[in-house]
Amino acid sequence: xxxxxxxxxxxxxxxxxxxxxxxxxxxxxxxxxxxxxxxxxxxxxxxxxxxxxxxxxxxxxxxxxxxxxxxxxxxxxxxxxxxxxxxxxxxxxxxxxxxxxxxxxxxxxxxxxxxxxxxxxxxxxxxxxxxxxxxxxxxxxxxxxxxxxxxxxxxxxxxxxxxxxxxxxxxxxxxxxxxxxxxxxxxxxxxxxxxxxxxxxxxxxxxxxxxxxxxxxxxxxxxxxxxxxxxxxxxxxxxxxxxxxxxxxxxxxxxxxxxxxxxxxxxxxxxxxxxxxxxxxxxxxxxxxxxxxxxxxxxxxxxxxxxxxxxxxxxxxxxxxxxxxxxxxxxxxxxxxxxxxxxxxxxxxxxxxxxxxxxxxxxxxxxxxxxxxxxxxxxxxxxxxxxxxxxxxxxxxxxxxxxxxxxxxxxxxxxxxxxxxxxxxxxxxxxxxxxx
Amino acid sequence: xxxxxxxxxxxxxxxxxxxxxxxxxxxxxxxxxxxxxxxxxxxxxxxxxxxxxxxxxxxxxxxxxxxxxxxxxxxxxxxxxxxxxxxxxxxxxxxxxxxxxxxxxxxxxxxxxxxxxxxxxxxxxxxxxxxxxxxxxxxxxxxxxxxxxxxxxxxxxxxxxxxxxxxxxxxxxxxxxxxxxxxxxxxxxxxxxxxxxxxxxxxxxxxxxxxxxxxxxxxxxxxxxxxxxxxxxxxxxxxxxxxxxxxxxxxxxxxxxxxxxxxxxxxxxxxxxxxxxxxxxxxxxxxxxxxxxxxxxxxxxxxxxxxxxxxxxxxxxxxxxxxxxxxxxxxxxxxxxxxxxxxxxxxxxxxxxxxxxxxxxxxxxxxxxxxxxxxxxxxxxxxxxxxxxxxxxxxxxxxxxxxxxxxxxxxxxxxxxxxxxxxxxxxxxxxxxxxx
Numbered sequence: 001x002x003x004x005x006x007x008x009x010x011x012x013x014x015x016x017x018x019x020x021x022x023x024x025x026x027x028x029x030x031x032x033x034x035x036x037x038x039x040x041x042x043x044x045x046x047x048x049x050x051x052x053x054x055x056x057x058x059x060x061x062x063x064x065x066x067x068x069x070x071x072x073x074x075x076x077x078x079x080x081x082x083x084x085x086x087x088x089x090x091x092x093x094x095x096x097x098x099x100x101x102x103x104x105x106x107x108x109x110x111x112x113x114x115x116x117x118x119x120x121x122x123x124x125x126x127x128x129x130x131x132x133x134x135x136x137x138x139x140x141x142x143x144x145x146x147x148x149x150x151x152x153x154x155x156x157x158x159x160x161x162x163x164x165x166x167x168x169x170x171x172x173x174x175x176x177x178x179x180x181x182x183x184x185x186x187x188x189x190x191x192x193x194x195x196x197x198x199x200x201x202x203x204x205x206x207x208x209x210x211x212x213x214x215x216x217x218x219x220x221x222x223x224x225x226x227x228x229x230x231x232x233x234x235x236x237x238x239x240x241x242x243x244x245x246x247x248x249x250x251x252x253x254x255x256x257x258x259x260x261x262x263x264x265x266x267x268x269x270x271x272x273x274x275x276x277x278x279x280x281x282x283x284x285x286x287x288x289x290x291x292x293x294x295x296x297x298x299x300x301x302x303x304x305x306x307x308x309x310x311x312x313x314x315x316x317x318x319x320x321x322x323x324x325x326x327x328x329x330x331x332x333x334x335x336x337x338x339x340x341x342x343x344x345x346x347x348x349x350x351x352x353x354x355x356x357x358x359x360x361x362x363x364x365x366x367x368x369x370x371x372x373x374x375x376x377x378x379x380x381x382x383x384x385x386x387x388x389x390x391x392x393x394x395x396x397x398x399x400x401x402x403x404x405x406x407x408x409x410x411x412x413x414x415x416x417x418x419x420x421x422x423x424x425x426x427x428x429x430x431x432x433x434x435x436x
Numbered sequence: 437x438x439x440x441x442x443x444x445x446x447x448x449x450x451x452x453x454x455x456x457x458x459x460x461x462x463x464x465x466x467x468x469x470x471x472x473x474x475x476x477x478x479x480x481x482x483x484x485x486x487x488x489x490x491x492x493x494x495x496x497x498x499x500x501x502x503x504x505x506x507x508x509x510x511x512x513x514x515x516x517x518x519x520x521x522x523x524x525x526x527x528x529x530x531x532x533x534x535x536x537x538x539x540x541x542x543x544x545x546x547x548x549x550x551x552x553x554x555x556x557x558x559x560x561x562x563x564x565x566x567x568x569x570x571x572x573x574x575x576x577x578x579x580x581x582x583x584x585x586x587x588x589x590x591x592x593x594x595x596x597x598x599x600x601x602x603x604x605x606x607x608x609x610x611x612x613x614x615x616x617x618x619x620x621x622x623x624x625x626x627x628x629x630x631x632x633x634x635x636x637x638x639x640x641x642x643x644x645x646x647x648x649x650x651x652x653x654x655x656x657x658x659x660x661x662x663x664x665x666x667x668x669x670x671x672x673x674x675x676x677x678x679x680x681x682x683x684x685x686x687x688x689x690x691x692x693x694x695x696x697x698x699x700x701x702x703x704x705x706x707x708x709x710x711x712x713x714x715x716x717x718x719x720x721x722x723x724x725x726x727x728x729x730x731x732x733x734x735x736x737x738x739x740x741x742x743x744x745x746x747x748x749x750x751x752x753x754x755x756x757x758x759x760x761x762x763x764x765x766x767x768x769x770x771x772x773x774x775x776x777x778x779x780x781x782x783x784x785x786x787x788x789x790x791x792x793x794x795x796x797x798x799x800x801x802x803x804x805x806x807x808x809x810x811x812x813x814x815x816x817x818x819x820x821x822x823x824x825x826x827x828x829x830x831x832x833x834x835x836x837x838x839x840x841x842x843x844x845x846x847x848x849x850x851x852x853x854x855x856x857x858x859x860x861x862x863x864x865x866x867x868x869x870x871x872x
Contacts, residue, residue, distance in 0.1 A: 041578065042851045058496045060849045067626040068850065077629070080582050080852070097586055131853060142477065146516050150533055190503040193513070393840045393849075397833055404829045413496045414504065415478045416516070417567060418854070 005033035005075060009103035009339055012093055014083050014271065016043050016066045019303035019324035019331075020108035026332020028073045032339065035100060037081045037093070041066055044131055045389055047321065048398075050171060052134040054141070054178040055412035056405060059131045061398050064390035083109075086273035088299060093271075104298045104335050107271065107285065108328065111304035111319060114265035114282070124244040125260035128171065137261065139420035141179075144258055146416075149193045161199045162257040164247050166239055167264030168205035169212060170356045173222055175261060176203040177358035180229040185409040201231045202255060205264075206238045211356055211364065213318060218356075218364040221373040225358040239264075266319055268305035280307040284316060289346040291331045300335070302327035308347060317349055321388075326350060355381045360406060441469035441511060445539035445775055448529055450519050450707065452479050452502045455739035455760035455767075456544035462768020464509045468775065471536060473517045473529070477502055480567055481825055483757065484834075486607060488570040490577070490614040491848035492841060495567045497834050500826035519545075522709035524735060529707075540734045540771050543707065543721065544764065547740035547755060550701035550718070560680040561696035564607065573697065575856035577615075580694055582852075585629045597635045598693040600683050602675055603700030604641035605648060606792045609658055611697060612639040613794035616665040621845040637667045638691065641700075642674045647792055647800065649754060654792075654800040657809040661794040675700075702755055704741035716743040720752060725782040727767050736771070738763035744783060753785055757824075762786060791817045796842060 008031050013020045016038035027034050042063040051057040070076050081095040086105065093100045113127035126137045141163070148160040163179050165172045183199040203210065203226060209219040210226070210233060226233055238250040248254040267283035278286045278294040284307035286294040291306060293299040303324030307316035317323040327347060334344040353367035355377070363378035365371065382402065389395050405411020444467050449456045452474035463470050478499040487493040506512050517531040522541065529536045549563035562573045577599070584596040599615050601608045619635040639646065639662060645655040646662065646669060662669055674686040684690040703719035714722045714730040720743035722730040727742060729735040739760030743752035753759040763783060770780040789803035791813070799814035801807065818838065825831050841847020 040852065041582070042849075042853075058494050059853055060494045060851055063849065063851050063853075065626075065850050068846070071625045071846075074628075079586075135853070146477070150515075189507045190501070192510075393836065396836055400829065400832055400836070410504070410507075413478075413499065414501050415496055415499050416476065417478075417495055417499075417571070 008033045008075070010035060010101065011104045011106065011335055012037065012100055012102035013106045013108060014038075014093070015108035015110055015303075016040070016078075017046075017108055017110045017303060017324060018321045019110075019328035020106065021066070021069065022325050022328025023106050023108065023302070023332040023335075024070060024073070024076060026329055027075070027336065030075070030336050030339075032075060032104075032335070034073075034076045035102075036066065036070075036076060036078045037083060037095065037100070038066060038078075039080065039082050040131075041078075041080050042131075043069065043390060046129070047170075047385060047388075049128055049131070049134045050174045050178060052131065053128055053137040053175065054182060055138050055414040056178065057398060057401055058413070059135060061394050061401070062389070063131055064394065069390060083271045086271050086299075088273065088275075088296060091298070102298075104338070105300065106328075106331055106335075107274070107293070107299065107301040107305055108303055108324070109269040109271060109305045110324075111266035111282075112269050113262060114267040115262065116265060118241070121239065121242050121260075121262060124242050125166070125262040127262055128175070129266070135418070136420050138414075139416050139418065141182075141259065142414055142416050143420060145187075145191060145194070147258075148198075149191055154198065157194070157198060158200075159245065159256045159258045161194070162202070162255060163200065163259045163261070164202045164204060164255055164257050165261045165263065166204050166247075167262065168203050168207070168210040168233070168235070169263060170354075171263040172203055172205070172261075173210055173226065173356055173358060175263070176201055176226055176231045177229060177362070180226070180231050181359050184229065186412075186414075189410060190414070202234060203231050204234045204237050204239065204249075206236065208236050210235070214354055214356070214364060215366045215371050217371050218354075218366045218373065222356065222358055222364050225362045229359060266304065268307075270305060280309065280316065282307070282316075290334050290344045291327050291347055300331045302331055313349075320354075322352055323349060355384060357381045444469045444511070446471060446537065447540045447542065447771055448473065448536055448538035449542045449544060450474075450529065451544035451546055451739075452476070452514075453482075453544060453546045453739060453760060454757045455546075455764035456542065457502070457505065458761050458764025459542050459544065459738070459768040459771075460506060460509070460512060462765055463511070463772065466511070466772050466775075468511060468540075468771070470509075470512045471538075472502065472506070472512060472514045473519060473531065473536070474502060474514075475516065475518050476567075477514075477516050478567075479505065479826060482565075483821060483824075485564055485567070485570045486610045486614060488567065489564055489573040489611065490618060491574050491850040492614065493834060493837055494849070495571060497830050497837070498825070499567055500830065505826060519707045522707050522735075524709060524711075524732060527734070538734075540774070541736065542764075542767055542771075543710070543729070543735065543737040543741055544739055544760070545705040545707060545741045546760075547702035547718075548705050549698060550703040551698065552701060554677070557675065557678050557696075557698060560678050561602070561698040563698055564611070565702070571854070572856050575852050575854065577618075577695065578850055578852050579856060581623075581627060581630070583694075584634075585627055590634065593630070593634060594636075595681065595692045595694045597630070598638070598691060599636065599695045599697065600638045600640060600691055600693050601697045601699065602640045602683075603698065604639050604643070604646040604669070604671075605699060606790075607699040608639055608641070608697075609646055609662065609792055609794060611699070612637055612662055612667045613665060613798070616662070616667050617795050620665065622848075622850075625846060626850070638670060639667050640670045640673050640675065640685075642672065644672050646671070650790055650792065650800060651802045651807050653807050654790075654802045654809065658792065658794055658800050661798045665795060702740065704743075706741060716745065716752065718743070718752075726770050726780045727763050727783055736767045738767055749785075756790075758788055759785060791820060793817045 010033045045062040048062045084094045115122040144160040148157040151157045179201045240248045285301040287306045304319045357363040361375045363381040365377035446469045448471045481498040484498045517533045520530045551558040580596040584593040587593045676684045721737040723742045740755045793799040797811045799817040801813035
């Protein structure tokens with residue numbers, strides 16, 4: 001049906017995240033055959049994952065079918081596939097559905113949670129980088145609340161009602177805010193057996209501030225909001241260990257808890273076969289100024305898995321959606337230019353600023369020189385996230401959920417659809433969950 | 437916090453389905469302590485399960501948190517629990533969270549799929565009686581479409597694209613219609629590699645008509661709609677075996693297929709400890725005219741798990757929501773009467789009629805003597821199901837999804853959130869699914 005594409009050069013894109021889908025979009029109606037590979041059949045809108053984790057939004061509201069998104073793009077084939085390795089000498093990607101030859105390859109595999117080699121923390125704490133992980137986290141939180149009401153004493157309940165968030169970046173801050181709102185507005189309604197004060201939320205970071213990359217003004221405001229909402233913010237604190245029952249810090253303190261959520265770092269997901277010499281800090285692939293992998297002619301890497309090291313960006317660009325989107329757009333255009341024999345254009349990051357939300361009426365906006373916090377920042381945060389969501393249906397449904405939550409102080413469905421089994425925590429992204 | 441309830445009689449309700457929640461509702465503000473047990477923390481609106489299975493609706497739209505539903509009902513305690521047995525001599529329910537004494541007990545455990553003892557069919561075919569099962573079914577359908585496009589020949593693709601629905605009751609008919617619409621409107625958009633004609637939907641029943649309990653007029657109309665939509669309706673056909681690759685019928689015919697969906701029968705879920713002598717056909721507990729379990733003073737059974745055998749209802753009442761709701765309402769009131777020493781009232785079923793939908797603009801309404809089919813029946817079907825759904829948010833979200841589907845011919849998100857592993861099909865309700 002699509003065999004007439006065989007006369008065109010083949011562009012293989014690995015990963016349907018923000019960067020990958022932008023490349024595909026740029027190549028629509030161009031004389032190329034595009035093959036998009038992803039291990040899921042959907043795109044994840046990661047900035048709202050934390051709302052899936054706390055049950056405010058359904059997973060399907062922040063995910064969008066890749067097939068549906070590209071309906072009508074005649075030069076695209078989509079396949080659910082796991083890449084096993086890249087053979088850059090033979091120009092072939094090896095996958096669990098067979099080898100796929102390419103003329104141009106775009107690695108847009110994103111990042112995963114970085115546990116910095118601590119196996120115990122990896123085993124017992126919860127990451128939140130994908131929809132299955134966010135759902136596992138949701139079920140764990142709800143199950144531990146259910147577990148708590150079965151315990152006869154305050155001491156026995158405490159570890160189930162104590163939530164420790166490690167990493168005070170946007171994910172940690174937004175999760176902390178959400179959990180605090182759950183305690184402040186929902187706990188008494190759903191669990192009249194529990195006293196609000198028994199539920200504790202800690203936000204821990206080894207840096208001296210929350211929202212590290214934000215302005216000091218924004219950071220301070222965020223910390224103020226969190227403290228006011230009842231979150232214990234522990235800064236300049238390094239985690240030493242976690243055994244599933246107690247988290248220990250390097251300063252000697254410790255907290256008994258069954259709920260440690262790890263958002264303290266990410267690292268690139270680099271496929272086998274990429275030259276080890278091109279790997280930078282954070283497991284990212286070094287790319288040149290047109291996003292081409294160091295030492296390669298026809299392989300590109302974009303977004304979280306890529307590091308464009310320049311005098312202006314000695315650590316590469318921040319791991320945010322905007323970088324991936326802009327790199328994806330440029331790469332799609334540059335591949336088209338290369339095919340036509342035209343000169344390529346270099347990457348120039350247009351930083352649109354940063355937004356983070358803490359709770360109702362509370363958000364931080366750092367938009368270049370313009371910085372503000374509070375209700376207006378919160379409106380902007382909602383607006384930007386709504387318009388960025390894929391699909392009209394998703395926009396409407398998320399909007400309704402937000403309005404309902406805002407009015408009722410009681411949003412979210414909080415269902416345990418599939419029981420989460422903590423003893424199977426070894427590898428959570430491929431974690432085995434019980435269906436019933 | 438709730439210890440002041442201890443002076444009141446305790447009513448334990450097992451199961452938060454249509455019947456169980458009605459009992460709980462009737463006992464609000466009454467001088468009783470109510471304990472509601474369910475293995476899930478949500479109520480399932482079963483009539484729309486098939487739309488979850490075909491991806492038109494999200495699981496959370498047809499489920500509602502039991503805690504949230506009964507917020508503010510001060511005499512209720514809800515627990516997620518599996519009942520292991522009932523000790524009617526000691527008036528205690530044994531569960532996985534410990535023993536729970538009762539003064540009155542209501543068994544509202546509903547029904548599960550009946551495979552009539554055929555172990556192979558149980559092992560390889562898909563049931564659809566719970567949300568996890570409906571999700572497994574959705575993922576299986578989508579995965580088999582993905583699998584099909586990887587096969588080079590029509591013959592190899594066929595079993596993945598052939599759907600055999602066994603049992604032409606409302607569930608089978610509604611699923612057949614949904615799958616036919618998926619083929620007719622979505623397949624070409626999402627899978628341009630596949631020809632529409634390659635996907636086959638069979639609806640099989642050993643009875644001579646579809647929608648057995650409906651009027652002949654309604655049955656005929658439903659069959660006509662299905663045939664017109666391209667469903668192969670096979671009546672008077674009995675299934676002999678299914679080995680995961682080929683379904684065989686007693687008349688010697690067979691169909692190679694990877695997708696057999698079994699909705700050919702249900703049976704009551706009877707807890708251990710119920711007197712075996714009181715079990716009727718379909719594994720249902722025989723009850724008297726006030727829904728009391730035969731031979732018991734203080735144990736009631738309602739809904740799908742109960743059989744009230746009278747001269748007018750020699751097989752008991754139909755296994756539909758209305759029976760459970762009305763039995764639940766009566767039982768709640770009668771328990772209250774018993775406590776107050778007042779005379780109880782007998783059960784009188786008010787049959788409001790039957791509705792079934794086949795697809796857009798196509799439904800069957802049998803409302804007593806009034807029978808009609810088509811667009812108007814379809815509007816009524818939607819209206820009745822919308823108003824019956826729990827929660828304003830769910831009503832709005834389901835309505836938006838239906839409007840979006842109706843306008844676009846392309847509803848549903850069709851995401852494979854958790855991969856379904858067919859080799860683990862042994863017990864599907866507690867089936868192990870892969871998180872990623």
